[in-house]
C-alpha cells in the first residue's frame with residue numbers, strides 16, 4: 001500500500017472547493033509589457049497550470065504608485081482589468097478558481113517607475129539590498145532610493161486604491177483576491193519594526209504596525225465575502241532587506257487578529273528557501289495553526305514529499321508551489337502519475353522583459369511526444 005495522497009485529495013471549506021491541495025504560488029513573470037496589461041500569453045501560461053487546485057496570479061499593481069517591476073501587470077484602469085478576461089476564462093474552463101494577488105511594491109520600487117516621484121513607505125528607511133532593473137536602466141539594476149514616508153492623511157487614499165482594485169478584480173470575474181503582505185513590499189514594511197519607525201496610529205507597537213493591513217482587509221470585506229479574501233505573509237523572510245527582531249511576536253499577533261475575519265486563507269512563506277533573516281528560530285506552520293483557525297496555505301521550498309508530510313501532520317491544509325511550477329506546468333499530473341519533474345528553471349528564464357523572450361515549458365506528455373518524433 002502506498003502512502004495516503006492527501007496533497008492530491010480535494011479540499012472543501014467555506015467557499016473554497018478545490019480539486020486538490022496544490023496551489024500555484026503567485027509569481028511575477030513579466031509578460032504584461034510596458035502597458036502593464038494582462039494578455040493572451042498570460043492566459044496560456046495560467047491555463048497550462050490549471051491542474052492545480054487553485055491559482056494565485058502574479059503580483060498585480062492596485063495603483064500607479066504601487067508599480068515597481070518591469071512588465072508586471074496592473075489593475076488600476078478598466079483596460080488593465082479587461083486584460084485579465086482571457087486568463088479567467090481559460091482557467092475557469094478547467095473548473096479551477098483563480099485569485100488575484102494585489103501588490104503594492106512600496107519602497108522596493110524606484111522613481112523611474114513613478115514619474116520621478118519617490119517610492120512610498122511607512123518610514124524613510126532605505127532598502128539596502130539588491131537593486132532592480134527600471135524602465136530607464138537599460139537592463140542594469142539600479143540601487144533603491146530612500147522612500148518617502150506616507151503622511152497619515154495619505155494612508156486612507158492608498159487603502160481606497162486597494163479597494164477600487166479589488167472591485168475591478170471582482171467585476172472582471174476573479175474568484176477572490178490575495179493581499180500581498182509579504183516579501184518587503186508596502187504592507188510588509190508597515191508590519192515590521194525594521195522598516196516601520198512611525199510613532200502615530202500606524203507604528204510604534206505591534207498593534208499599530210498591524211493597523212494598515214487591518215484597514216486593507218476591512219476595505220476588501222466591503223467588496224468581497226470574507227472567504228474570498230486571502231492574506232500572504234513572510235515572517236522568516238530576508239528578501240527585500242527584511243527581517244525584524246520581534247518577528248515572532250509581530251506575526252503571531254497578525255495571524256491571531258486575521259483569524260477574527262473568517263478569511264478564505266492565510267498564506268505563509270514558512271520555508272526558508274527564499275532567504276531567511278536568521279533572527280531566531282524560524283516560525284513554523286504549527287505556530288500559525290494554534291492561532292489561526294481557518295484554511296492555512298504553506299509555501300516555500302516544498303516538494304511533494306515534504307508537502308504530504310506537513311499536511312499529514314496537520315501543519316497546513318494547502319501547499320503552494322512556485323519555482324517547481326515554472327518548469328512543470330503539469331505539476332499535479334506529474335505528482336499523480338509519478339512522472340519525473342523537469343529541472344528547475346534557470347533564473348534568467350524567470351522574467352521575460354520582451355514579448356519574444358519568454359520560455360514556454362512543455363508538459364511531461366508533450367516532452368515524451370517530442371522525444372518520439
Ligand SMILES: Cc1cc2nc3c(=O)[nH]c(=O)nc-3n(C[C@H](O)[C@H](O)[C@H](O)COP(=O)(O)O)c2cc1C
Nearest residue numbers: 025026027028058059274300301302321322323350
Ligand atoms: C520568478 C518568481 C516570481 C515571484 N513573484 C512573486 C509575486 O509576484 N508575489 C509573491 O507573493 N511572491 C512571488 N514570488 C515568491 C513565490 O511565490 C514563492 O514564495 C517562492 O518562489 C518560494 O516558493 P517555491 O520554493 O515553491 O518556489 C516569486 C518567486 C519567483 C521565483
